[in-house]
Amino acid sequence: MRYVITGATGHLGQTVVRHLAQLVAPQEMVLGVHTPAKAANFAAQGMTVKGLDYQQPATVQAVLQDADVAIYIPSKSHDSFSRVTEFEHVLTAVERANVGHLIVMGFIADQATNPFALSAFYGYVPRRLAQTALSYTILRNALYADPLVPYLPELIDRQNVIYPMGDASLSFISLEESAAAFAKVAVTPALWTQTTYTLTQERSYTMPALARVLSDVSGHSIGYAPVTLRQFAEMYNQGNEGHMLASMYAGGAQGLLATVTDDYRKIMGRPAQNLPEFLTATLKRRAQGR
Template sequence: MKIVVTGATGHLGQQIVKQLAKRVSTTSLTLGVHTPAKATAFRRQGMRVLPLDYRDQTSIATVLKAADVAIYVPSKSHDSFSRVTEFEHVVGAAEVAGVKHVIVMGFIADQATNPFDLSAFYGYVPRRLAASNLSYTILRNALYADPLVPYLPELIERRNVIYPLGDASLSFISLEESAAAFAQVAVTPMLWTRNMYTLTQERSYTMPALARVLSDVSGRPIGYAPVTLNQFGDMYDQGHEGHMLASMYAGGAQGLLATVTDDFRQIMGQPAQSLPDFLAAELARES
């Protein structure tokens, strides 16, 4: 089985490659990356590394040629137009290359009424794939739990969670478990019969409940005192991501980031790790 992973040097892409290497021979893996030098460690393991430019459909088709499975991880662009343009190139290239099955990263903030800056892209993905001649599976991620770990010292200093969510809740999944599900679907054709799975832990958290979890794992008092959406965007505008982040939590405040499913369990045969257990394990690893 030839498996291609695009965006293989990004946060999720790297994890997917590591998970695939546990399940298949490394020589069956082809990685499409913007900067091949960043994938040197993977090449040394026997994986094929090829340059890939999402702006060039021919470049993408060369990487995807005759793939049994192609896993598409989007670039980190901050607007839907750029990602939709990129995705059009990927779909066209996959059709030209004769890819047997495509696995695409989605996100739970894909609703038609969601104000998130990238909701248009994530909403476009299933509609565009349905109109293609490709066999496909979309794996929609909940919020990644991982950023809570480096964020915790700031929350301890503030003594509060500050997400502008009001009474709404958030659902999470870890990068590692998301990647494991991607890899498992990739190597299990019987899972391809569903076009979409949503990867979450088995409960969501209101902000007071999240604050209690963070207090418990850190041993420090953390409450909930939300800032406004504008304040949040201004506070976290490093890399000009402030508006995008604020828009995501605007959708969250409408209850649009609270989805919970047992799809991870259906794919992996066991539930996703709970948020308290994940955070405790990560903090223990750092100590």
């Protein structure tokens, strides 16, 4: 078998690689990366590393050629037009490269009415794939729970969660469990009969409920005092991401980030770790320097 992972040195990509390497031989894995030097540790394990530029379809096709399974992880571009263009290049390459099955990363903020800056891309993906004759699976992630850990000291200082969410709730999944699900789907053709899975924990959290969880795991009193969307965008505009982040929570305030499913259980045979357990375990590992 030949398993190809694109974007293999990003946060999700390298975690998918690590989980897939527990299920298949490294020699069966081909990694498409923008900077091959960043994947030297994977090459040392026996994986094939190839240069890939999403804007150059020929390089994409060369990486994907004759893949039994290809896992496409998008770049981190911040606008839907760039990502749609990238995805079209990938689809062209997939159709020419004789790929057996395509797995695509999705996100729960893909609704037609969602104001999230990237919702157009995430909504385009399933509609575009439906036009093809490809065998494919879309894995829609909930919000990653992981950023809550480094964010916690700021929330302790503020004594409040400040997400502009109103009474709506958020759904989470950890990066580790998302990656594990990607790897499991890649090696399990029986799971390909369902074209879309939504990876979430088995409950969502209103902001007061999230504040209680963060209070419990940190030992500090944290409440809920939301800022406005404009304030949030200005506060977190590092890398010019403020508008994108605020637009995501604008969708969240409409209840569009609250999806909960048992799809993770369908894939892995067990429920996803709940948020309090995830945060407690992660904080413990950080305290131990692991």
